[in-house]
Amino acid sequence: MHGEAIFGRLSGSGSVPARSAGYNQITLNCGMNNIYLTSRMNQAKLRRIPIEVPLKEGTADMSGTLIRTVSPVAARAAPRSAWRPRLGVLTRYASPFFLVLLWQAACSTGLLSTRLVASPAQIVATGWSLTRDGSLQTNLAVSLARAGSGLAIAFVAGVSLALISGLSRLGEDIVDAPLQILRTLPALALVPLFILWFGIGETPKIALVALGSSFPIYLNLHKGIRSIDPKLLEMARTLGLSRARTIRDVILPGALPDLLVGLRFAVGISWLMLVVAEQVNADSGIGHMMMDAEDFLRTDIILVGLVIYGLLGLASDQIVRFLETTLLSWRPSHRIARSA
């Protein structure tokens, strides 16, 4: 870490963003006689580290690239910042880990009845046996298929409707008002109606997921399209871009961040819808597995189901996050987050 170089661009007396290993974000502030290094480490408090000016060579060219060797003061600070995240991970998960231990201890000593809640060890054992006899995979596959197809329908419907109402005034008049009214209905209240309409097969479940998750996609994409910077649209006009080109190069990429926000909400809602749909009427799926277990007082199976739902939610959130970092790589915040 010693003699670590900081590369930055200096202009006048402003703040200069710079990057270096171990720092998420560094700002160099140049005064007349001193340089301050401000760094934001892992959302920790903003720190100001004064550096004695150990300028090795060259002079501060007002607009050139500054390549300087960090003084021992800053160099000492660097290792701390490099190992703080690891310590952070430990402290972050220490408390949940301790709680699980406590839970296990309470079950083992009989303090907590396994009729109310199974012990962590029991959950793991049950999860393993359900996996071995294949019932867990079967139910999981069914649930995934329902959520996946519902979400796919929601995506197509939400995006199409948002494009119609976002790109034309007439479309907005036709599409937006009914949707704004519909969205105030709690989608779950439609369960009885859906069962009446679609029976008890896959259709009502997929339809429920699709209905619930189209709204966040529609609403966010619509908002994104409508809130494109008018100055960029004006620029497109002065450049002589056709309407189709403007939509492709300006409007859609500009609304993409909002679409991804909507997608993230949609994924969360799709699991919620699925849980309800599978618990109300189903003969397969994770929700059904849990409802079945209730009849036999199998809290362990119910908890396995809960864990699965939790993992599914976590995994899908990670996928959307991954989409955001890859598709929105033009955002500086993502670049810094990834390089840290």
Add this chain to the structure above:
Amino acid sequence: MNAVAQVTQGAGVPSRDDAAVLVHGLTRRFGDGPAVLDRLDLAIAPGEFVALLGHSGSGKSTLLRTLAGLDPVTEGSVARPREVSVVFQESRLLPWKRVWQNTVLGQDGADRRDRAVAVLEEVGLGHRIDAWPLTLSGGEAQRAALARALVREPAFLMLDEPFAALDALTRLKMQQLVSDLWTRHRCSVLLVTHDVDEALLLADRAVVLERGRIRTDVLIPMDRPRRHADPRFEHLRGVLLESLGVHDG
């Protein structure tokens, strides 16, 4: 107004036939408000560099937007070349396109990237070709905006306070750059600015917009590169400041 100003005034106005840009009787009002532009006349010769001065709110941007085709012509007439480019105070780059893609936005052809590289090098941005716009400094972003304007080879270039948001040092460099680019490309230029020195450094002619019309039209007959120390510079500075209602010692 003193003698020299009288002599130079109006002397450089091109005749109606050989003008690249011709505005005649242009009137523009917003709603029921007073006319922002009031029967305005302006002619710019091919290859001429005109600086447009005026107080904030005097209608400079309105005139430029009308010339750019962003605002409609409701009263009067405007004639201008087909190939025009505009650079605004903000660079208005698309954040999701790389610098070179921004430069040739809306341009076709297999050599798009080569053309982008060439023009970016011309404006001194050859090292940031593949950068994302949000990572550029203010000066770099304006260079990219200039490159985007130039790659279209405009016959008429409009600049609306392009350096107003830059720091003093960067502004000097950008003025130099614009001067060099204009020497090479020789398109007509309309530079909106509130900086009298900037107008005197760059333009062939300075016009002052006041109450909806061009009230002062001054030739700047100095050789380039220009120096502040030039006595004519000092004199013209006084003339322009006076027409702007500012009196400096």
